[in-house]
Amino acid sequence: MLEIRDLHASAGDRQILKGINLTVNAGEVHAIMGPNGSGKSTLAGVLAGRDGLEVTGGTVTFKGQDLLDLEPEERAREGVFLAFQYPVEIPGVNNAYLLKAGLNEVRKHRGEPELDAMDFMTLIRERMALLQMDDTLLSRPVNEGFSGGEKKRNEIFQMAVLEPTLAILDETDSGLDIDALKTVAGGVNALRSPDRSMVVVTHYQRLLNYIVPDFVHVLSGGRIVKSGGKELALELEAKGYGWIETEPATASV
Amino acid sequence: MTQIATGADSYAAQFAASAQASALPNALASLRDDAFHCFDRLGFPTTRMEDWRFSNVAPIAQTPFVAPERTPTYGQAALDALSLPKLGGPELVFVNGWFMPGLSTTDGLPAGVRARSLAEVLVSDPDTVLPHLGRLARIENHAFTALNTAFLRDGAVIEIGAGIVVDAPIHLVFITTGGGVPVMSQPRALVLADANSQVRVVESHAGEGDTPYLNNTLTEIVVADGAVVDHYAIVREAQAGFRIGGLFARLGRASNFSSHAITLSGAIVRHEAHVVLDGEGAVCTLNGLYLGNGQQLVDNQTTMDHAKPHCDSYELYKGILSGRSRAVFNGKIIVRLDAQKTDAKQSNKALLLSEDAQVTTKPQLEIFADDVKCTHGATVGQLDAESLFYLRSRALSEAQARQLLIHAFAADLLSHIKIDAVRRQLDTLLTERLPVGAGG
Numbered sequence: 001m002l003e004i005r006d007l008h009a010s011a012g013d014r015q016i017l018k019g020i021n022l023t024v025n026a027g028e029v030h031a032i033m034g035p036n037g038s039g040k041s042t043l044a045g046v047l048a049g050r051d052g053l054e055v056t057g058g059t060v061t062f063k064g065q066d067l068l069d070l071e072p073e074e075r076a077r078e079g080v081f082l083a084f085q086y087p088v089e090i091p092g093v094n095n096a097y098l099l100k101a102g103l104n105e106v107r108k109h110r111g112e113p114e115l116d117a118m119d120f121m122t123l124i125r126e127r128m129a130l131l132q133m134d135d136t137l138l139s140r141p142v143n144e145g146f147s148g149g150e151k152k153r154n155e156i157f158q159m160a161v162l163e164p165t166l167a168i169l170d171e172t173d174s175g176l177d178i179d180a181l182k183t184v185a186g187g188v189n190a191l192r193s194p195d196r197s198m199v200v201v202t203h204y205q206r207l208l209n210y211i212v213p214d215f216v217h218v219l220s221g222g223r224i225v226k227s228g229g230k231e232l233a234l235e236l237e238a239k240g241y242g243w244i245e246t247e248p249a250t251a252s253v
Numbered sequence: 254m255t256q257i258a259t260g261a262d263s264y265a266a267q268f269a270a271s272a273q274a275s276a277l278p279n280a281l282a283s284l285r286d287d288a289f290h291c292f293d294r295l296g297f298p299t300t301r302m303e304d305w306r307f308s309n310v311a312p313i314a315q316t317p318f319v320a321p322e323r324t325p326t327y328g329q330a331a332l333d334a335l336s337l338p339k340l341g342g343p344e345l346v347f348v349n350g351w352f353m354p355g356l357s358t359t360d361g362l363p364a365g366v367r368a369r370s371l372a373e374v375l376v377s378d379p380d381t382v383l384p385h386l387g388r389l390a391r392i393e394n395h396a397f398t399a400l401n402t403a404f405l406r407d408g409a410v411i412e413i414g415a416g417i418v419v420d421a422p423i424h425l426v427f428i429t430t431g432g433g434v435p436v437m438s439q440p441r442a443l444v445l446a447d448a449n450s451q452v453r454v455v456e457s458h459a460g461e462g463d464t465p466y467l468n469n470t471l472t473e474i475v476v477a478d479g480a481v482v483d484h485y486a487i488v489r490e491a492q493a494g495f496r497i498g499g500l501f502a503r504l505g506r507a508s509n510f511s512s513h514a515i516t517l518s519g520a521i522v523r524h525e526a527h528v529v530l531d532g533e534g535a536v537c538t539l540n541g542l543y544l545g546n547g548q549q550l551v552d553n554q555t556t557m558d559h560a561k562p563h564c565d566s567y568e569l570y571k572g573i574l575s576g577r578s579r580a581v582f583n584g585k586i587i588v589r590l591d592a593q594k595t596d597a598k599q600s601n602k603a604l605l606l607s608e609d610a611q612v613t614t615k616p617q618l619e620i621f622a623d624d625v626k627c628t629h630g631a632t633v634g635q636l637d638a639e640s641l642f643y644l645r646s647r648a649l650s651e652a653q654a655r656q657l658l659i660h661a662f663a664a665d666l667l668s669h670i671k672i673d674a675v676r677r678q679l680d681t682l683l684t685e686r687l688p689v690g691a692g693g
Contacts, residue, residue, distance in 0.1 A: 048646050051638060076648035088643040092661025101657075102647035109648075141661075142643075158647065 001026045001063060001197045002047075002166055008057035009046050016042045018222035019058070024166070027194040031208055031233060032201045034219035035241040040201045041085055043219070044170040047199070048082035049075050062166065076102070077109035081164035083155040085171040085201075090142040095154070096124065098142055099161050106162055127160040131187045149180035156187040167191070167198045173207035185210030205237035218244050265293065267320050268403055275406060278379045281386070288392045288402035295396040307581045307613045308523060308552045313495050318437035318467050320404050321349045327430065332356055335428065335489075337457045338678045342421025343368050348428050350438040351407050361421050365414030366452075368423055371441055372407040382410055385443055389473045389501035389527075397497045401439045401471045408441030413450040413480075422453040422672050429460040429468045429494060437467040444472070448505070449479040455675060456484075458498070460491035465520070468496040478505040478532060484512040485675060489682075490519030492547070499525045504564075506532030513670060514570075516543040516551050517682060523552040530557070530564040530592075541570035542666045544683075545578030545610065552581040557599070559592040559625075568599040571666055573659055574610035585617040588625050595625040603633045604662050656684065 002024040009017040016039045024030050034040050045053050047060065049072035060067040067075060090098075103123075104114040115123065124138065131153045143151050152172055159167055169188065173181055188211050192198070200211055208216070208230065216232040217224045218241070226232065226244055236244070268289045272282065297314035298305040327348045345368055346356040352370035359368050374382050392399040409425050429438040446452055458468055468490060476482050482502075490496045496519050504510050514524045528537050543551045551574075557566045572580045582601040603612040616629040636658050644654035663683060670676040 050642055071651070072642060072645040073648050073650050073654075076646055082646050084643065084646075088637075088640050090640050090643065090658070090661065092664035093644075093657050098644065098647060098649075098657075101649055101653065105648040105650070105653075162648065 002199075003061040004058070005060075006058040007043075007046065007055065007060060009042060009053050009055050011042065011053055015056070016222055017046065020219075020222075020224060022217065022224065024197045024199060026165075026197055027192075028215065029192065029198045029200060029211065029213045031213035031216045032199060032219055033203070033205070033216060033233060033236060036203065038219045039222045040203075040219055041170055044082060044085075044168045044199070044201050047168055048072060048080060073105070076162070076164075077106050079165035081159050081162055081167045083152075083159060083167065083169045083172050085174065087143050087146075087151040087155055089144045089146075091144050093142050095140055095142050096138045099124065099158060102158075103161055124161065127157060130160055130190055131157045132183055133157055148175040149177065152176055152180065152184050153187070156184055156191075160187060160191055165196055167196065169198065169200045171201055171203060173202055173204060181207065182210060205233045208233045220244055263317050264400070265289075271320060271404060271406070278375060278383065280383050281375060281379070281405070284387050285403050285405055288387075288399045288405075291392045292396055292399035292403055295394070295399060297396055304554070304583070307579070308521075308550060310521060310523075312465070312521065313467060313497075316435050316465050316467070318435050320439070321431070321434070321436045323351045324348045324430065327353065327356070327428070329356060331430075331461070332426075332428070335459045335461075337426060337459060338455075338487075338674045340422050340424045340455060340672065340674050342423060344424040344426060345370070345409050346426045346428070347407070347409070347438075347440050348430065349436055350427075350440040352409075363417060363419060365417045366419055367410070367412045369410050370407055371410050371443065374410045381412070382443055385445065385473060385475060386441070389475075389503055389529075390471045390499055395499075397469050398471060398499055401441065401469050401499075404437075404439045405441055408443070411442070411444045411452070411454065413446045413452045415447040415477075416449045418451040419453070422455050425454065425456045427456065427458045427468065427470060429466045429490070431462055431464050431466050433462065433464055435465050435467075437469060439469045442470070442472040444474040444482065444484075446474070446476050446480040446482050448477045450477070451481040453483040453672060454485070455672065456486045457489070458487065458496060459489045460494040460519075462491060463493050465493045465495060466491070468494060468498075470496070471499045472501065474500070474502040474510070476502060476504045476508040476510045479507050480505065481509045482511075483671060484510070485670070485672070486512070486514050486524065487675070487679075488514075488516045488519060488522055488524070490522060492518065492520060494519045495521045497523045500527070502526075502528045502537075504528065504530050504532060504535040504537060507534040508532060509536045511538035511540070513666075514539070514541040514543075514553060515679060516541070516553075518544070519549065521550045521552075523554065525554040527556040528558065528566075529560055530566065531560045533561045533563050535561070535564045537564070537566045538669075539566075539568045540666055540669055542663055542679075543570070543572045543580060545572065545574040545580050546576040547578060548576070549578040550581075551578065554581075554583045556585045556587065557597060559586070559588045559595045559597060561591060562593045562595070564592065565596045566598070569666065570601045571663060572601075572603040572612060573606065573662065574603060574612060575606040577607075577609040579610070580612040582612070582614040582631075583617065584615070584629065585619070586627055586629070588620040588622050588627065590621040592622050593624045595622060595627070597625070597627045599629040601631045602662075604659065605633060605635055606659070660684065
């Protein structure tokens, strides 16, 4: 599904990713953990095609094609979805309108017919129930005036509608209280499937109590310095990141 | 210099000929005379004048415009080709400033409402209009107002009797077409809304051909006590066309006036809206949406003159500029000594889609009363990069994403347009005319 090889990337003149290697197979959930500034969000941004990040080395292959060669919208149509750490408020753009336009672009790309208003609403209502979203959010401008929890829920709701094959959740837990966290995690879990992979970026282990990963990787100083199973997250929770950062980087070079 | 002098001579000769040709009521003939003397004294404005500092009208001053006679051959097919909005109500069509009865209809006007040609009223019923012409649009200090008044021959006169509510919007269509000659069209519109009446008036300005022309229009609106007037000026001049437009309104007690200035095209478009809130409790809204691209100059000037207490005014202007276009917004708010409890809000927002587009925005507050609320703000920005990325990450193409964001920028102004046919057409035109490619 996703093959990252020796990925280097910089923002401005700052080198942030310094040789990432990661393989994600279909159906797997990988957690990327690490201290602030370790490059987690940069990795998520590079995968989704964010402007201002420059890939200075390495390759990313997604479903057999060069992901880095694709525009952000082409990645989205191929099935990459980024749940934003800070979802953007877009006054004047209606939530439902954006979803319908996006979904129909994805469907066109897949060679499926566009959904009419009726079928679209049926799908929408079904997916809204998954996230326990309020109907009124649909007719409101994208994220405008949403609470922190509503914004994050809206991200996962969009994911549920667009049905990606690779979902990247960038600190989806940040700023959520425990109830909101459970709702969001419940939505994510409902979307787990054998042909959908997920990369869950988080600073804290707590989210991983609810979205149980198959693999946990620790990112530090722009490299993956440790990989393991879900128990690694618990170890990090107990011991903090300090013991990892002092270890020599064994995973690369 | 010689060129401009020649221009002035040519206007003098044309004025003399026009004065001889038209049998006008004495009062009007003398107003026209005064106006021409003012124009002659003032000359076309230059950028050395404060009100014109950022608006260079030299291309207008340097073109020898000709005041055209009637163009009786202009037909329905040519009109249809301009695809102006179909409002389905009364429609008065003017070509080069002259009323075209064959293209116009006054069907559907309720009793007590009249929509007539100014030329006709000046012959049959001059006392209706003479007290009003030039009363709000003063000739002394404004060359274009003076020029329009000097050549005043025809236009629209709309009278709404007391208490009458007119359902269908009244459409005034002003077309300028020179057939290769640089013509100047100088129509006049006079709207008299008597006490507690309600009316919507839509002005559509459009032009044809590649030859420069001048569409120099003046609209005077008297909004009597308790009347509600909703006014639109939709400017779609030809690429080579110049348009200078003046809107003057006087608001009576507890009246409500709104005007929407929509500028979509034209080489130089200046729209001035001067409103006097002259009765307690009057409410005025001035909204504007302007698009600029290529080398266009779009200039909006407003004066909100609070003369009486307890009046509210709202101004929201938004511009979308690309290419090397330039825009000017100058919003003056005057609060007279007497005008306590004034609440005035003004905002100008511009979206720049290219490196070379420019906007100059200047609020001007002159406040003489001490118990008032006045706020103003201006923002100039570009499309938000993070919003663009967000939309693209949801599978929208860059062009779609840009279009959606630009459209969203204009959305609140469109939502204030209460005539469906106008709003729908603007929606479409916005989508068609906006540059969506990367970098504008």
